[in-house]
Amino acid sequence: MNRDESPSSEKFAVSRRGLLAGAGCVAAMVALGGVGTAFAGEDTLVRLPGGQDDDRFLATCLKCDKCRSVCPQQCVSIAALEDGLVNMRTPYMDFHKGFCDFCNRCIEVCPTQALLPFDPETEKLGIAVIDEEECIAWKQGGCVKCVEACPYEAIELNQNDRPVVHEELCNGCGACEYACPSATFMSYSGSRRRGVNVEREA
Structure with missing residues (x-):
């Protein structure tokens, strides 16, 4: 050891390196959108049947991918980094790929019971919401695809032939979103x- 170097100065150097490294990580996360947002995400993912208690779900999900693999409708996707570090690699419902028929296979295959028994008659994955800026019927009329697709009669046309959602009848199965042709027949907006x-319900 150099005469000018003491154990205490060595410890200080290590601590300072750790401090600088930590500061660099925090700065990077802030640059990506803030520490809280980068860590937790936007908290908007619609979970699989039985995973509506997000805190419990995140604490018990192994990210094993069995639920996605077994889904016959192929409407389960895996969250990416932009969904937040906490959510990354966890499963969520992707109704652009299919809709949930509540077959319960994801619940049955889950090895940790992160997905609890789910009754679609009394419980909800989420609520369908009409986006008037994207909806063909609201912008120009003539489309009834979501009304026809809903197996629970939770969407109907109002007096102006525009779709409205009856929240008390909707269980968030996603059939309406899957059937919606707005991305195909409307000009591409990037959304x-x-x-x-x-x-997700608030």
Whole structure:
């Protein structure tokens, strides 16, 4: 050891390196949109049946991918980094790929019971919400795809032939969002939203 170097100065150097590294990580996360947002995400993912208690779901999900693999409708996707570090690699409902028929296979295959028994007659994945800026019927009329697709009669046309959602009848199955043709027949805006979108309950 150099005469000018003491154990205490060595410890200080290590601590300072750790401090600088930590500061660099925080700065990077802030640059990506803030520490809280980068860590937790936007908290908008619609979870699979039985995973509506997000805190419990995140604490018990192994990210094993079995639920996605077993889904016959192929409407389960895996969250990416932009969904937040906490959510990354966890499953969520992607109604652009299909809709949930509540077959319960995801619940049955889950090895940790992160997905609890789910009754679609009394429980909800989320609620369908009409986006008037994206909806063909609201912008120019003539489209009834979401009304025809809903197996629970939760969407009907109002007096102006525009779709409205009866929240008490909707369980968030996603059939309406899957059937919505707005992304195909409307000019591309860059948005992933459709004329009707299933959103998590507040």
